[in-house]
Amino acid sequence: MPSFTANTKDMQFVLHDLLKISEQDIPGFSELDRDFTGAVLEEAGKISNEVLAPLNVVGDTEGCVLENGVVRTPTGFKEAFDQMREGGWTALDASEEFGGQSMPYVMHTAVNEPFVSANMAFNMYQGLTHGAYSAILEHGSGEQKKTYLPKLASCEWTGTMNLTEPHCGTDLGLMRTKAVPQDDGSFQVSGQKIFISAGEHDMSDNIIHLVLAKIPGGPDGIKGVSLFIVPKFLVNDDGSVGARNGVSCGKIEEKMGIHGNSTCVMNYDEATGYLIGEEHKGMRAMFVMMNEARLGVGLQGYAAAEAAYQNAVIYANDRLQGRAVTGTENPEGPADPLIVHPDIRRNLMEQKSFIEGARAFTYWGANLIDRAHRMRDADADGLISLLTPIIKGFQTDKGFEYATAAQQVYGGHGYIEEWGMSQFARDARIAMIYEGANGVQALDLVGRKLAQDGGKHVMAFFEMVKTFIKENKGNEALKADFLDPLKAASKDLQSAAMYFMQNGMTNPNNALAGSYDFMTMFGHVCIGLMWAKMGKASLEALEGGASDTEFYKTKLATGRFYMARQLPATTMHLARIETGADTVMALDAASF
Template identity: 75%
Template structure:
């Protein structure tokens, strides 16, 4: 059975040596000293390793079962969910006014990684509830907040998001679900939603569905969409649970992965719903959560890759196959361990350098969300909004790639279910699709985010990278980081300039290159993170840090990324500058 150990040391290095959170001016960060964050992360690590990880193969094997309209989660899930609730983990960054602990979103993100790596399908029940909490916290009335938030914070009740319909996924303007106004101010919700994660289960007393639907008078397209709170059980005025609402599960989807999470078809047959926010402004309420939600999915990309990498590394050190071409490294054995072979090293270094770079990028983005929310910093909001499609799209693409690479290290055993590597690959695959498929993320980046606020935020990112490069002028030790980053940054700017020059005349020229641009920018982002991490490691070494071997390994891993991964930027630029013609040359009938 696969094993998992949370990377507490690496996370602490990022929080305190790279991000320097204790000295940051963000409210609440001054309380995040190394002793405190270390204690939180260590406790999360124990829960992840001892409780959640052993249930990961159980959930994959058993899945969720529907019996007479009731969904049963896999054996052990309910007891584990009780343990997560009892530990206060569901309330970590929630508002203290509703029972939360009020910690920064950064700490929620760091803890969330451990739980996702240990058991992604299980963590989704809590993660979706956090999204519902956030939407109601921002857009709900005082009465709605008082009614729903305390129970969502504690996860006594869980939450969902209901967007997709059988005929409509990304294009929500095609939505058919209706909301009919009632005399008492409520609405009757009529329609069907699909792909609803955690839509029904046996781990909470109530499930609070947030449902997009069209109310009368809104017009065509997304302008007519409103968002509604639709509880499984109607909540009485005194907070007790009343009658079962007119909603039901049509079926549980049979899926490629995340079997432990109930992905449901939800039928709304005149269910009572309550308007959340303003009528016909449902998309605005939904987008409140998008940065946090898509950051969370980007985290899933590298978190599952981290778990897969840990197991591939252990296997490579243990499995004896062949001899080192430079001389036997295990002369007393029949063969040398896999890890002596350069191609296995290449694969493991690709996995390691991606995961560590993506972790740094995700935690930095979480700190930007905190700066935006806690300080009202519009520049931070703009910068993180620019980064989110990159984090979601690039990190989930590469995360799946790295999970497959980890599986490959096992050879034939990687294809056998009992070793667990298949589950990592299958679970990671969904992250490329949900919360906005990655092609849509690329279109969002190029079609919306680059030009947002007159291009202010992408220019700020370019300047941020240039400042990082200038900071290492004359530092010979950092040349292996600053120079490759400078070259990659120029290629990113050249690609953006191509879009500006060609996109107005031929929009397809930009759209055909959008996916490559997302990956090009992803590599630049990780190059920036590795440059920051390398500098922090050198500072620690110069300061006499005790764990020199660990810090030197960190620098060597970064050098690998800059030398072996960052050159992909040139390939992506060449593809972008080839324009739309190679992509659009064939008529639809010629395929």
Template identity: 60%
Template sequence: MPIYKAPVEDVSFLLNDVFQIDRYDNLPGFSDASADVREAILGEAAKLAEEVLQPLNRTGDLEGCTRHDDGRVSTPKGFKEAFKQVAEGGWLGLSAPAEYGGQGLPVTLSQVVTEFLSSANMAFSMYGGLTMGAAAALLVHGKPEQKKMFLPKMVAGEWTGTMNLTEPQCGTDLGLLRTKAVKQADGSYKITGTKIFISSGEHDLADNIIHLVLARIEGAPSGIKGVSLFVVPKILVNADGSLGARNGVTCGSIEHKMGIHGNSTCVMNYDGATGWLIGEENKGMQGMFVMMNEARLGVAVQGLAQSEVAYQNAAAYARDRLQGRALSGAKAPDKPADPIIVHPDVRRTLLTIRAFNEAARAMVVWTALKSDVAHRSSDPKDRQEADDHMGLMTPIMKGVMTDVGFSNAVLAQQMYGGHGYIAEHGMEQFVRDARIAMLYEGANGIQALDLVGRKLPRDGGRAVMAFFGEVAGFAKEHGADEAMKPFVAPLGTALGHLQQATTWLMQNAMMKPDNAGAAATDYMQLFGLVTFAYMWARMAKVTQDKIAGSGATPYLTTKLVTGRFFMERMLPETALHLARIQTGCATTMELAAEAF
């Protein structure tokens, strides 16, 4: 059976030592998250993930969700009780505003807890994750009466939330949607249409489900400029907050899908359902983007989470599985064979996964702190810089972390040989579950196009230039430090590759847009590698300082070796991505469509 242990020590190292979270105590909510409080939260979150959610992961995958004839959906055995435990523990509202029943703690803490829960049980964690994404959209764009009616119950986990975008004929191009909204005399709307791929669309975990639905008001402009956002509860809510009649929204079916079987991915039918406008007419994407950006960061964490749990199981298996002898001579002469951990290629595979996991986790914490600054700082300049960072890094995190997370799940499966293909070891589930993260909340090719087409040129390139300046400044500051040269020198080379790629795009994409399209995915991956390298350089500096101050520990020694492996064996791929980018789009676009 699969195992999982939350990486509490690594998270504590990042929060306390690398990013020094206590420096942010001037921001609202941070002073409440003292070192003792953080330790308690991480410990309890680890216990919840390891003891409650992880045991339900395989059984939930095997059982899946069941749709009944009346449209109701039952979740797998144990999910309802586990969700109640999550809700009553205040985990959904960890960083939600106190005025709506949340604890108001930093988003940074929520993000690391999200990793634990998603590693333990990705399908289950989606119910809560989507709820808080919907709550975020309501918080920013909802009317006061909407916030008062829905947010306290959602934060408490008594009600859950969803996002309803996709239709059979439109996914990324939401301007093609056909769901219509007809305004009523009382100011409400009647919503009619069909939505597909709706995660957590119907279930038995909560008393009500609050759907956020994109629809087109009668007479609205065509395309994306005519799309509005509505809040459509499964059960209508009376003026006193009690539940009333069932609304005209039902689950038509549950999608038959590759993974995340424990999450109810539904076809949702809206048949004159009553809904209320969120924000302004025809400005629905503003509200939906709040939720989509929250979801994209959550999905990035899912990529890391599946990579982490797959790694833990593969490493444990490699220490125990006996096959062959070490090339340098037997390491376990008292046994019929050596454990496969002695073989260089096994170690290469495991270190490849681990080096990504630790860099990606650092990137999550770094970016989560920027989110807190963007939403909580009173300094306009700090808020702007943090918002720039979030805009630039969101497509990189979503695209790169889910691409690599899936690849790493496959690598971890490979460690088991044929046993990895057999269900009871759990590795094939990690592969199946990880695959969806590359697809939903904007497929990764779209993330790459968003990065190249929108985020790079935004505000005259202000965000990317700030990133270049920060990384170059770090490299210059520590370039003369002999101990840091194994980290700083490769970082400088990789940053140079990214700057060359950026310059090439500036010179070649405007005149020939297909150059940007052909380069986008390689550019996104290149950017991700440089960011991970920067994370590793920062972690290495702190690690070396701690060793110099209080001596080496197994954790610190392992950290440095893993970081050097990344710099030596993984970061050189930046040259490959640069070479691909600079070839342009000629061969990519040369063939006629009929030739494919």
């Protein structure tokens, strides 16, 4: 059975050496000193290692079962969910007004990382609830907040998001679910939604579905979509659970992975629903959930890879195969361990350098969300809006790639279920698809986010990179290994953006055909920026007499690898972008 141990040491490095969270001017951050965050992360790691990780294989093998309209979750899930709830883990960053602890979002993000690594399918139940909480907090009425938020914060009730229908996924303007107004101000919601994660289960007293639907007579397309609260059980005036609503689970999807999460077909048969926000403005409210979910899914990408990587390292050290080409390293044994071989080292270094860079990138993104929300900082809000499709798209692509790379270290054993490595790859695969498939993330980045606010935010990013390089150009220990590669990659990214500006107007396909390459380039540059900053932080720690010199030396070696072996991929992606759309669009549809 695979093992997992939360990497709290590196998490602490990112929070304090890199982001220096306790020194920031964001309200609530001054309380986040090393001792406090260390205690929180150690406890989160403990429940991840001891409770959630052992249930990962259980969830994968047992899956969820639909019985008489009720979904039974895998053995041990309900007890673990109770333990998470009782420990207050589901309400970490929820408002104290609604029973939460009001911690910054960056702490919610850090704590959820080991939960995802340990058991991605399990963590989705509370993750979706967190998104529903946020949407109602932002757009719900005072009465709706009072009714639903305390129960969602505690996960006594859980939440879902209902977008996709059998005939429409990304193009939500095609949806058919309708919401008919009633005399009492409620709506009758009818239709079918598919791929609804945690749509039905046995771990909470009620499930609060957030459902996109169209009010008859509204505008066509996406402009006519509204958002509704549709509870599984109606809520009485005193807040207690009442009669069953007209919502039911029609089936559980048979999936490639995340078997421990109930992915449901949900049927709404004149179910009572309550409008959130304004009529025909549902996407505005739903995107509160979607944007939060996309950062969370980006986290899932590297968190799944982290768990796979840890096991690959153990196997590479234990498995004896062949001899090192430079001479025997295990003379007492029949062969040397796999880890002596350069290609195994390459594989593991690619995994390690991506995971640690992605962790920094994700925490930085969460930090920007805190700055945007807690300080009403429009620049931070614009920057995280730009970076969100990159965090989601790039990191889930690479997360799946490196989960399978970890599987590869095992050779044939990696393909055998007994070793558990295939689950990491199967679970990671969904992250490239849900909350907006990665091709859509790339289109959003190039088609919308680059030009947002007149291109202000992408220019601010380029200036951020330029300023960091300029401020540290005298640091010889940083220049060749970190600053020069970052400068070259940033120039590639700027050249790609310029190509879109010069060629995208005359032929939009020139921009869209290169959008995926651009998203990937941007991801590399973001992680390159993180590594340059982590390199600086590590050098400063060593110069300051840090006691754990091996940790910081390892951090520098890992960063040098990324800058030398991973970051130059931007040159290839630029070359592909500059070929334009002609080769991409050359064939007629019938020729494929």
